[in-house]
Amino acid sequence: MVGGIARATFGLDLPSEPEPRLPSEPEPPRRPDTRPWYKKLAETIAAILAALLFVSAFLAAYAAVGRHEEWYVPELLRLKGELMLKGTPHRSVSSAEQCFSDARQLARQQGALFWELRNAVSLARLWAAQDRKAEARQIIAHVCKTLGDSPQIADVREARALLDGLDAKE
Structure with a gap:
């Protein structure tokens, strides 16, 4: 009220005082939290959920029409x-582990060693985080042994680095 009078009379912008409310009036709605980190977090979660929804819908469509082109499914x-595993509200370690296991099995059936490698690395990382290092080491060692010496492929270097890291922690 004083701020309005000061603005109208003198052209001054004083901090406005909240108008008095009757006890029966509800509180006005609060402004949404617009802190930059909160906004970025919300955007990131929304992007992860959108990607998860897209991948899930694509896999459902694949299952509905039949398995004609399945090379990309792993x-x-x-x-x-x-x-x-990205920390969304739908975080599910057991479901993620099942996805990795199913993908690895399908890749093995297809003879798709590259997809098997990528899924083995994802599964080994998950198991290492769960302190299941022996299982993680075993799965990575098997795939690295099958691949032989292929250091020019980034995924192989990543798998070998993970294996070395698991060996070092023992």
């Missing part, structure tokens, strides 16, 4: 598992 399952 990677989609791996991506779905990775998205489930």
Whole structure:
């Protein structure tokens, strides 16, 4: 009220005082939290959920029409598992582990060693975080042994680094 009078009379912008409310009036709605970190977090979670929804819908469509082109399904399952672990409200470690295991099994059936490698790395990281290092080491060692010496491939270097890290922690 004083701020309005000061503005009208003298052209001054004083901090406005809240207008008195009757006891029966509800509180006015609060402004949404617009802190930059909160907004960025909300955007990130929304993007993760959108990606998870997209991958899930694509896998459902694949299952509905039949398995004619399944070469990419192990990677989609791996991506779905990775998205489930990104700290969203739908975080599900057991579902992510199931995605990695299913993807690895499908990749083995297809003879798709690259997809098997990527899924083994994802599964080994999950197991290492759960302190299941022996299982993680075993799965990575098997795939690295099958691949032989292929250091020019970034995923192989990543798998070997993970294996070295698991060996060092013992």
